[in-house]
Amino acid sequence: xxxxxxxxxxxxxxxxARRVRHGTGPFLARHAAAxxxxxxxxxxxxxxxxxxxxxxxxxxxxxxxxxxxxxxxxVAETHPEAVILAGPRPTHAAWLESALRSGLHTLxxxxxAAGRDPAELARDFAVRGLVLAENCQxxxxxxxxxxxxxxxxxxxxxxxSMLLTPAHEGRERWLELLSHPISLLQAVxxxxxxxxxxxFHDASRLTFLWLTAGRAISCEVRAEPSAEWPRxxxxxxxxxxxxRRIEQPGYRISFTDGAGGVxxxxxxxxxxxxxxxxxxxxxxxxxxxxxxxxxxxxQRLFDRILEAWPG
Numbered sequence: 001x002x003x004x005x006x007x008x009x010x011x012x013x014x015x016x017a018r019r020v021r022h023g024t025g026p027f028l029a030r031h032a033a034a035x036x037x038x039x040x041x042x043x044x045x046x047x048x049x050x051x052x053x054x055x056x057x058x059x060x061x062x063x064x065x066x067x068x069x070x071x072x073x074x075v076a077e078t079h080p081e082a083v084i085l086a087g088p089r090p091t092h093a094a095w096l097e098s099a100l101r102s103g104l105h106t107l108x109x110x111x112x113a114a115g116r117d118p119a120e121l122a123r124d125f126a127v128r129g130l131v132l133a134e135n136c137q138x139x140x141x142x143x144x145x146x147x148x149x150x151x152x153x154x155x156x157x158x159x160x161s162m163l164l165t166p167a168h169e170g171r172e173r174w175l176e177l178l179s180h181p182i183s184l185l186q187a188v189x190x191x192x193x194x195x196x197x198x199x200f201h202d203a204s205r206l207t208f209l210w211l212t213a214g215r216a217i218s219c220e221v222r223a224e225p226s227a228e229w230p231r232x233x234x235x236x237x238x239x240x241x242x243x244r245r246i247e248q249p250g251y252r253i254s255f256t257d258g259a260g261g262v263x264x265x266x267x268x269x270x271x272x273x274x275x276x277x278x279x280x281x282x283x284x285x286x287x288x289x290x291x292x293x294x295x296x297x298x299q300r301l302f303d304r305i306l307e308a309w310p311g
Contacts, residue, residue: 007281007285008038009036009037009038010036010037010038010081010082010105010277010280010281010284011037011038011040011078011079011080011081011082012029012032012037012038012039012040012080012081012082012083012084013039013040013041013042013043013074013075013078013080013082013083013084013104014028014029014039014041014042014043014053014057014083014084014086015043015083015084015085015086015087015095016084016085016086016087016088016091016109024086024109024135024269025053025084025086025087025109026053026056026057027251027269028084028086028107028109028135028269028273029057029084030057030060030061031269031270031273031274032084032273032277033060033061034270035270035273035274035277036277037082037277039057039061039065040065040066040078040079040080041054041065041066041067041068041074041077041078041080042054042057042065042066042067042068043067043068043069043071043074044067044068044069045069046069047067047069050067050068050069051067053067054066054067055067066078071098071102075102080102080104081104081105081280081284082104082105082106082107082131082277082280083099083102083104083105083106083107084107084109085099085106085107085108085109086109086135087109089111089113089175089176090113092108092109092111092112092113092114092115093113093114093115093116094115095108096108096112096114096115096121096132097115100121100124100125100128100130103128103130104130105130105131105132105276105279105280105283105284105289106125106130106131106132106133107133107134107135107273107276108132108133108134108135109134109135110134110135110136110176110179110180111134111175111176111178111179111302112134112179112295112299113175114299118295118296118299118300119291119296122291122292122295122296123291125289126289126290126291126292129283129284129286129287129288129289130283130289131276131279131280131283131289131292132292132295133275133276133279133292133295134179134183134295134298135269135272135273136179136180136183136184136272136298137268137269137271137272138180138181138183138184138235138268139183139184139186139187139268140268140269140271140272141184141242141244141255141266141268142154142184142187142188143266144242144255144263144266144268145237145240145242145255147263148240148242148255148256148257148261148263149237149240149242149257151240152237152238152240154188154189154237155189156238157188157189157217157237157238158215158216158217158218158238159217159218159236159237159238159239160181160184160185160188160210160217160218160219160220160235160236160237161219161220161221161222161235161236162180162181162184162220162221162222162233162234162235162236163222163224163232163233163234163235164177164180164181164221164222164223164224164231164233165223165224165225165226165228165231165232165233166223166225166231167231169203169225170203171306171309173203173223174206174223174305174306174309175306177221177223178221178302178305178306179298179302181219181221181235182298182301182302182305183294183298184235185210185217185219186294186297186298188217188237189210189212189215189217190212191212191213192212192213192297193210193211193212193297193301194211194212195208195209195210195211195301195304195305196208196209196211197209198304198305198307198308199308200308200309200310203223204222204223204224204225205220205221205222205223206220206221206222206223206305207219207220207221208305230246230248230251232244234255240257241257241258241259242255242256242257243255243256243257243258245262252264252265252267253265253266253267253268254266
């Protein structure tokens with residue numbers, strides 16, 4: 001049997017495939033197709049929205065994708081093995097349960113917003129041999145950071161700061177962005193972590209201590225509104241800066257150190273999507289998937305920070 005026959009492309013459905021309210025669905029679907037997934041269907045909230053999204057993706061991948069409003073019919077007729085969930089955050093909990101019932105490996109846009117205990121949800125996916133992943137792309141920028149700052153050793157970093165510019169206000173903005181710094185810190189300082197001295201200084205500034213075995217990292221996250229588009233974002237480790245730069249047309253992402261150093265064409269999201277597909281294909285081959293302990297820890301740290309939100 002050929003390698004291609006032994007490991008056929010993963011059949012993938014997309015929920016939330018339109019670019020509405022800065023949605024990421026079209027990007028995630030495009031990256032999945034480029035990484036070898038077989039897009040098989042698009043679900044939308046109405047026949048019109050599903051048709052519009054399917055037509056746009058069909059034009060990009062060069063073949064027609066069916067559009068559905070009925071989820072059960074989509075599953076029965078197109079036989080997906082995995083799904084991208086990129087709808088609005090309040091819909092995530094219900095869609096995660098639907099994906100689990102349908103037996104689908106799932107890549108969910110951040111935040112996961114599971115609606116129940118994340119360990120229980122992750123275990124339920126794993127028991128069925130299914131991968132559950134959250135789209136957290138910032139850890140995949142560390143290769144670019146190392147190219148810009150080879151002198152920085154991650155296992156010695158003790159200061160972290162991050163700037164993000166979300167569209168929302170108040171607590172809502174933190175709901176949308178907290179997965180970014182948490183996932184990045186998990187990559188910088190792996191393993192179980194605790195948080196201390198969590199403080200929202202105002203609606204735009206958060207500080208805390210990230211504690212792992214024998215290590216403490218002083219952290220600051222700023223969530224500042226900006227009229228600039230694309231929105232600026234970046235982080236610093238021990239003062240060494242990585243700043244995102246997006247060039248139009250084409251949404252080409254590069255990273256700069258603010259002093260002339262540049263890593264071009266370094267979009268981290270395709271790497272995140274490709275890793276999900278690798279994990280899903282491996283789980284399919286083995287008929288087994290381990291619980292993603294990093295995902296479980298991230299959700300608990302996420303909740304721990306939000307508990308400190310004033311009021």
